[in-house]
Amino acid sequence: MNSLIFVSIIYIMLALALCYRLFKGPSAVDRVVAADSIDLLTVVALVLFAVYSKRAIYLDIALTLAILGFIGTLLISKYLEGKL
Amino acid sequence: MLLLNYITCIILIVLGLYTIVTKKNFMKIVIGMGLLDYGINLLLISVGFKAGGTAPIFTINELDRSSFFVDPVPQALTLTSIVIGACVTALALALVIMINKHYGTLDTDKVRRLKG
């Protein structure tokens, strides 16, 4: 069971590497894409931690993030397109 | 483990206060209020944590007999605090929109000068 925590540590490190792109990105679109990918990696780490601690209720948060996480991206793209 | 949590919460609160005090843009001030909210919520949850406990929500047959809970009272407090924080953010943004409609700017200095 310890390998699950190890894998999720690697995913969080990848999310930290995406924070560099959040810092460096020349335009707003790069930052939006990086934030969306950070959301997805967070979902994966959450699922792995839920399987580690054997509680089914922890998966609801991952479900919420996976369903609702794209609305922010959609709205930002509508804003950049100029029609909201 | 918990010491690092407390340090992070205090740094978050200080960052929020720094943003509120020094930035000149109204939207940036509201963003600083959001950061301060995150810091306080994290601090409240970290107070109620006990190592090795599980969550205080369960269905029957899911837990062992030897498992124990983390403290549920700060979680209830924080649940209220998050909702109130969202409402405060919405109200502050409405005020920002009205200020922009009246004065035509977002800079704090110019608004104060027009008022004086």
Next chain:
Amino acid sequence: MLFAFAGTIGVLRMPDAYCRMQSSTNIATLGTLGALVGGFILALTLGNTVMALKIIFIAVFIIITNPVAGHAICKAAYKSGVKAEKLICDDYGRDFPNE
């Protein structure tokens, strides 16, 4: 895990914004789906069917919602005038100029 690593490296290294989006879909598909399938198999061997069903639902919703955000952000990037460095051919700019 390898694919998520490759996708992150791609996001960090790619020259312009559109190629970065391609690498981001690389993270979203096999980088997450591999870990989710692994968690699904582990939950089944633990005998926990509710957890396995919820993991399947998470995978399905990621697959449904990710391309919608992909279309929207790519179109918005083109409309808001992000420069791409070296395009081989550009039919969209030829058909809808000055946008």
Next chain:
Amino acid sequence: MNNIVLLNVLILIGILVSAILTVYFDDLLSSIVALGAVGSFVALEFILLHAPDVAIAEAAVGVVLQPVIFIVALRKVRGLENEEVFSLFFFNSIFNNWLLYSF
């Protein structure tokens, strides 16, 4: 148990980096996006502290609702400025055309 401590430290570093980026950016849109990243990391930290109900509320508010409110407000604020600039430009172009056609 040791690995969980390491995971906790990494998530705390993520929160701090995203928060510092939020304060650092001058552009408002980038700052809002970084605030969304802070919300995502904070939800993960709540799960590590075994508080699932708080984490659900945090994920719904911090990742979705708060950037939506901020972007709508930003649209209202920027919309006024853009409309003024656009109307001035439009008036100028009409005026120039009228000058051209009158001759």
Next chain:
Amino acid sequence: MKPTKLSSVLSTFIFCYLFWILFTWTFTSQELIAGAVVSLLVAVLTARFFIHENAFYLFNPVKFINLVLYIFIFLKELWKANVDVARRSLNPNLPVNPGIVKVPVSLESEYGMSMLANSITLTPGTITMDITEENGKHYYYIHWIDVSEKDREKAGEAIKGTLESWIRRIWK
């Protein structure tokens, strides 16, 4: 606004109720009755946004088996494209030559077109940007990471591959 038909309401109701049962996974009578009431309410309110074409179309068993087969075909394509893009991004020379091509598509149903566009976006290396209609035929604008064919028909063959024929087998 057209009046909603009974069949579309019924199929939306079945869909929502299936989702409710799969989410809760407890078979006590209280939860089943509450789920029926809630999904009936949702079905009456939102059926006119959800189904535009013939309801009960997917209950045909041949179409459903084709849909299940399509998922496996799509997973195979996904694996190939993922290996390709991962190798490209790990290569130190970074061999990309991106471009935007315009590709004709010969599907008619709305669901089929959106499903093909989503499949193209989900495979790494290609992103659909827009859909236009010119004198009766539909076109996609696709951003492609490795443009090898500039001609429209050949590029369409290279991007879509076998996906389009499978989708035509599902949705007309």
